[in-house]
Amino acid sequence: MSWTPLDRIIRGLNAKQTEPKRKDALKFGVLGAANSAGWTLMNPAKLHPEVIVQAVSARDRKRAEEYAKANGIPEVRDTYQEILDDPNIDCILVPLPNSLHFEWAVKAIKAGKHVLLEKPSVSNSIEANILFNLPEFSSPNAPVILEAFHYRFHPVWALFRSLITPADVVHVDTFSMIPWWMVTKEHIHFNYNLSGGAMMGMGTYNFAALRLIFDEEPEECISVDAKAFTEGKHHDCDHTFKAKFRFSGDRIGEAYSTLQGPTFWKPSWATATHRKVVVPDKSLPAGQEKMVTREVTVHGWIHAIFWHRIDVKEQFEIRSKEDGRVLKKWTESKSHKAYTFKQAGGQFKDLPGEDTWMSFKYQLDEFVNRVKGRENRYWVSREDSVLQMKMIDMAYEKSGLGLRPTSTYKVE
Structure with a gap:
């Protein structure tokens, strides 16, 4: 179906869940209540049957609770570390300020979580060389990390x-x-x-x-x-x-x-x-x-x-x-x-x-494909x-x- 420009944008920005979540859906934890997380994960997750946004944490508990209520997230945690320690969480979204990307991406990888990391990935190439060459990436069933260059x-x-x-x-x-x-x-x-x-x-x-x-x-x-x-x-x-x-x-x-x-x-x-x-x-x-x-x-x-x-x-x-x-x-x-x-x-x-899919939905598809061991058509390598x-x-x-x-x- 071909949409008018206005209809396409409205539907793209206000995605509605179109099919039930699968039993093996990946459960995401979100570190921080950043507005950008809505674009990167909340909106496209509604269209993906293999993605559930399960938990969120923020420096301000009240803000996290408000964010969870507004986005239909069932769990709120007191700290980022609590999310990383939860064996029920498969993937982590890191939409924090740039200076915190390195620390929390490293901690998430070491906790065995897959990481969707907002761009820029870290603060400089010193951090990049450490993060993207962690020994965990060489292990069997290595975690997946993707710098979110959605376009x-x-x-x-x-x-x-x-x-x-x-x-x-x-x-x-x-x-x-x-x-x-x-x-x-x-x-x-x-x-x-x-x-x-x-x-x-x-x-x-x-x-x-x-x-x-x-x-x-x-x-x-x-x-x-x-x-x-x-x-x-x-x-x-x-x-x-x-x-x-x-x-x-x-x-x-x-x-x-x-x-x-x-x-x-x-x-x-x-x-x-x-x-x-x-x-x-x-x-x-x-x-x-x-x-x-x-x-x-x-x-x-x-x-x-x-x-x-x-x-x-x-x-x-x-x-x-x-x-x-x-x-x-x-x-x-x-x-x-x-x-x-x-x-x-x-x-x-x-x-x-679909005409109404944003670049973030196409990106989330490829992230899930990589985690599930399926073929990727497009990827941003480490x-x-x-x-x-x-x-x-x-x-x-x-x-x-x-x-x-x-x-x-x-x-x-």
Whole structure:
């Protein structure tokens, strides 16, 4: 069924349980009563017969109780550790402030729990190297950990990547933002001790997009123009930045993001510009060749359910092989949308999905598949998460703001 844009969004944001929970459903415990947990787990869990949100804990017991009542969570615990100690809990969602991700993800893994970990996974690559290389991951029946880069699981991202050729991409530009009125100065994004900053917030989406489009790691962070707060707990917390990275062959990737954007939200976008290449065309005379330069832009890639579009612009020319003279030029443009994998087509066209599924639902499906030992079509590996934090560190070092502080928690 095809929904109107408004119906699709309303149904996506207000999921209703559609089938009974299975006896072997995974039971989740939630550490903290963060609003983001509603997007990541509460809403998509209603649509998943193999997921039950069983328990929640918060620093403030009253807040946890209110959160549990509002979200239909049956159990409230006094501490995070009580949830980790409960043998009835299979999985842990960690939506805490960035600075607490490392400690509680490590503790959850050591408690034998599977972990769905909000991005950015940790505060810096020092923590990432420890967390994602814990010895528990080498044991039989090792726990599963996933950094929650939800947009990577949405069909539009799969379609976008199918339309680019990483080896031919010479330049990538990315944009993301949050309006100024959505994030006050007192938000955890602007608390240095909580590992705040725009590069840790929306910016990490941009950085991951660059790595995925080029399909490799950056060789160098060339420059970072960061605007940051300077006083008190907000010190060295960037609210706006523009970063430029060099990839192999002097190819350039750029990232712009702000948490103090204009009043009206602007959709995220990423543009991949390809080098000019020869297009085989047997209809041409022997002395001529056909060339194309492709530009592919995905709009609204971070929260694709609200609105998205992929634009493909190809500039063609026919030229003489002898002297390179351009004999003819023209441009062709196409646009695409994909709320489901069926709409995206390609190798995963038979994967389940609905127009009203948010990227978080697609992500939860893959998390459950991994825990249940089923095949994954898309995943964020532990190695990938370490490399992601290395790129963030690169940018913070270049900006002069320094790495986000390392946790004092010591792994035993």
